Each structure stands twice: as structure tokens, then as C-alpha cells.
Amino acid sequence: MKFSPSPRSLALSAAFVAGGIFTGAVGWSGHTLALAAGVLFPALWAFAPSRGVAALVALAHFLAASRGLPEGVAIFYGSDMSMGLALWLMASLMFVAVHAGLWTPKTGWHRPARYGLAAILMSLPPFGIAGWASPITAAGVLFPGWGWFGLAATAIGLIAVTTRYWPIATLVVGGAFAWSAANWTPPAELDGWAGIDTSFQFSQAGQYADYAQHMATIGMVKEAAGQGASVVVLPESAFGIWTETAERLWTRELAGIDVTVNGGAIVIDQSGYDNVMVEVGGQGSEVIYYERMPVPISMWQPWTTGGANAHFFANPIVDFASVRIAPLICYEQLIIWPILQSMLYGPEVIVATGNGWWTGDTNIVAIQKASAEAWAALFGVPLVMAFNH
Known part of the structure; x- marks a missing residue:
């Protein structure tokens, strides 16, 4: 039946x-x-x-x-x-x-x-x-x-x-x-810290910051420094492919300015690349964070070479501008273990960055920001965000 x-x-x-x-x-x-x-x-x-x-x-x-x-x-x-x-x-x-x-x-x-x-x-x-x-x-x-x-x-x-x-x-x-x-109030900000949102657009994946974009971004950093910021956070991929040439450009332009910059970049290696945060100032630069979980399929492609490396449980906190930060790049704001692993080490601030040029009219970036705000609110930790829309 x-x-x-x-x-x-x-x-x-x-x-x-x-x-x-x-x-x-x-x-x-x-x-x-x-x-x-x-x-x-x-x-x-x-x-x-x-x-x-x-x-x-x-x-x-x-x-x-x-x-x-x-x-x-x-x-x-x-x-x-x-x-x-x-x-x-x-x-x-x-x-x-x-x-x-x-x-x-x-x-x-x-x-x-x-x-x-x-x-x-x-x-x-x-x-x-x-x-x-x-x-x-x-x-x-x-x-x-x-x-x-x-x-x-x-x-x-x-x-x-x-x-x-x-x-x-x-x-x-x-x-x-x-x-x-x-009684809701947004997470606190740090005095002297500025997160800069940008609106650089790309026509397809694989395009990175050119000279004009670098100079435009440097101008934003100088403007923020002129308004009193001593620490500036830039979005994911703001530096494009990090090279010795890019480092020389940034250190030259920031020489004599009392500002430390955290910017996103990629660093190429023999198997693919790393999505990273770079600390740069007038005295030089250092890669301070390697993304733990890049976006699956579009970035992290373990079945082949050439994709982004995943460092799953590495560097949950890093020192930036003499402050212990919990770094979250893009996709890491949508999943659970990166932020909880970071909070085990008692960071002083959460730094959340992203590059949403590809998100169009969707609410993906807004969801990332909401998630980061919720985690910062839970642990009572200041939050600094920077996104390329």
C-alpha cells in the first residue's frame, strides 16, 4: 500500500x-x-x-x-x-x-x-x-x-x-x-587607532593593487595620521602582492610619520600563496599573520597547487604596534574556531579585515561585520575593522 x-x-x-x-x-x-x-x-x-x-x-x-x-x-x-x-x-x-x-x-x-x-x-x-x-x-x-x-x-x-x-x-x-x-552598545574602539574602509574595484579574481592604488591608499593613511591616528588598519589585500618594491614604496612614503600600518597582502611561495597581514612603518615591514582559514574553493584548494595555504591553528594572536591582537581575515569571521582559539590567549583587541569587491549588492560584508561585533561584544574586547567594499 x-x-x-x-x-x-x-x-x-x-x-x-x-x-x-x-x-x-x-x-x-x-x-x-x-x-x-x-x-x-x-x-x-x-x-x-x-x-x-x-x-x-x-x-x-x-x-x-x-x-x-x-x-x-x-x-x-x-x-x-x-x-x-x-x-x-x-x-x-x-x-x-x-x-x-x-x-x-x-x-x-x-x-x-x-x-x-x-x-x-x-x-x-x-x-x-x-x-x-x-x-x-x-x-x-x-x-x-x-x-x-x-x-x-x-x-x-x-x-x-x-x-x-x-x-x-x-x-x-x-x-x-x-x-x-x-542596553546594547557597539564594541569599544581604541584611542589613536583607525580602521580605513576602501572602495577599490576589480573586474575579476587575480587582480591586485597597482601603483595608483598604493598611492591612493598611502594618501588615506597620511590623512588619518594627520587627524591624530598613530595606528592604521587597512583591508585585506590592500597591499596586493607584497614584494621588496612595495615595501620600499611604503617605507619611503611613511618615513618621518609617526604611524604604524596593518595591511592585507599575499605572499607567494613554492606551493601557492599566503593571505597575510603586514605591519609596516617608516623603519621597515614584517609579515605578522598568516591566515588560518582562507575561503574554501575560491582560495583554499588543497587538491591542487597554486591556492592559498591554510594554517588552521597557527598564530591565534600576534603582536602589532606593541599590542596583542586577535586577527581575523574575511572568512575567519564567519566560522567558529579561529576567534575562540584567539580568545584563549587574551588578546587586547580584535582586528577584522576583509575584501568584499566581489560581494556586489549582497549582505556578505555586513554579516562579517555583525559576526565580528558579536564576538567582540561577548568578550568585551575593542574591535577595529577595515573592509574594501
Whole structure:
């Protein structure tokens, strides 16, 4: 006898999937406080009527959260939207596979334990490489200034909403959000530090800063220094390919100016390249940070040579301008382990940079900034950001 789902079961399934769209679209809208919407995702996943529906909830959540990806990929590669759609779906596979595989119809301790495992898996390599849209990112919105206690409280809340006590857990989390939203203030800035946003555009991937861009950027740094900034942070890729010629240009132009600059660059080696932060001033330069997790596929390509190197757990904090910083370049702001690893070492400031020339009219850069703000708020650490839009 062929089974035919009833209209009621179809409507229920559709409601769960719509909930996944809501948590992804609202939570990752690019507004920091909206990250709290993601807290509802674990409950939708846990109480889904079947494994198939749970998988669809996870898919809906991830695709809604990363909805800017198809357009961004098309711009980055100069291709049509079909390639963007294909990579968008591919990016969701790990998230969906983990949540579909760990879903269970069993009640009691099974659901919270399995959600906890799913959250951990999606926070660490290898699954965490695609760990976008993690509800734990809301910790800084729910419990700003609580640090590791706020992270633990959020984790407990996320697990609690998968149990039969979910109404109480939802009320508690909702109360925490209401209190935080009413008293919300953006993360502090450091006196004398300036993050400079730029708007340099490229027609395709593989283009880097030319002489005109270097001189325009140097002009911005000099202007910031003239306004009192002693430390300037520039976006990812602001220096283009870092060479001895680029170093001589910058040190010559900054000679006699009391300013230290942190700028993004790439450094080429025998196997590919590193996406880095460079400290430069009138006395010379130094590569201070090697990106731990470049963007998969477009930058990090472990199946071939020529891509960006991934340093997964290396250099979680670095010294810059005599300050201990937690560096986050671009994609690292969207996933979990880089920032948590950095915070274990007690940095004095978070420095978040990115290059969003390829993001078009999407909200990808806004999501990166919101994530960085949430983490800075959670740990009560100042935040300096610089993005090329």
C-alpha cells in the first residue's frame, strides 16, 4: 500500500522548513542583534517530524544565511549564476549532512546530546570549515561582556531548546535578548587607532593593487595620521602582492610619520600563496599573520597547487604596534574556531579585515561585520575593522 502524506503532515513539514528559512535569513541579515534569531534553529531541527524534514530545515537555514553566495561567486569568477548556485548548494552539504545524520526521533537525553555534538563538529575542522550560520555566534548578543561564561550560557540555552523544557529555555533566552537589546552598545574602539574602509574595484579574481592604488591608499593613511591616528588598519589585500618594491614604496612614503600600518597582502611561495597581514612603518615591514582559514574553493584548494595555504591553528594572536591582537581575515569571521582559539590567549583587541569587491549588492560584508561585533561584544574586547567594499 503506497503511503501518501496527509495535508496536515505536509503543512507541518512546510512550517518547520519555513522556520529554517526565518532563522537563517533574519539571523544572518547583517544586523548584529538579529543574530539572536538563530537560537531557534536547534529547536526546529530537534522537533522536526522526520529525518528528512530535519535535513530540509538545516538546508533552509544554511541557504538562507548564505543567500549572497550565488551572486558573489558569479562576480568573483566572472561566470553566470549557475556556477554560483552550484557552489552555494555544495557549501551547504557538510552542514546538512551533520545535522541530518545526528537527528533522532528519540526523546530524553538523545536530542540535546546529539545537537551538542553537531554544534561541536560544525565549530572545528574538518566540518567546521563550512561552519557558517552557527547559532553560537549569538552569544555576544545575548550575554555581552560575559566572556566564556556567556559562551557557556548560550551553549546551554541552545541545548535546552531541544528538550521538553524548551518553553522555559525560550523564555530565558528571550529575556536575555530583550535586556541586551535595550542596553546594547557597539564594541569599544581604541584611542589613536583607525580602521580605513576602501572602495577599490576589480573586474575579476587575480587582480591586485597597482601603483595608483598604493598611492591612493598611502594618501588615506597620511590623512588619518594627520587627524591624530598613530595606528592604521587597512583591508585585506590592500597591499596586493607584497614584494621588496612595495615595501620600499611604503617605507619611503611613511618615513618621518609617526604611524604604524596593518595591511592585507599575499605572499607567494613554492606551493601557492599566503593571505597575510603586514605591519609596516617608516623603519621597515614584517609579515605578522598568516591566515588560518582562507575561503574554501575560491582560495583554499588543497587538491591542487597554486591556492592559498591554510594554517588552521597557527598564530591565534600576534603582536602589532606593541599590542596583542586577535586577527581575523574575511572568512575567519564567519566560522567558529579561529576567534575562540584567539580568545584563549587574551588578546587586547580584535582586528577584522576583509575584501568584499566581489560581494556586489549582497549582505556578505555586513554579516562579517555583525559576526565580528558579536564576538567582540561577548568578550568585551575593542574591535577595529577595515573592509574594501
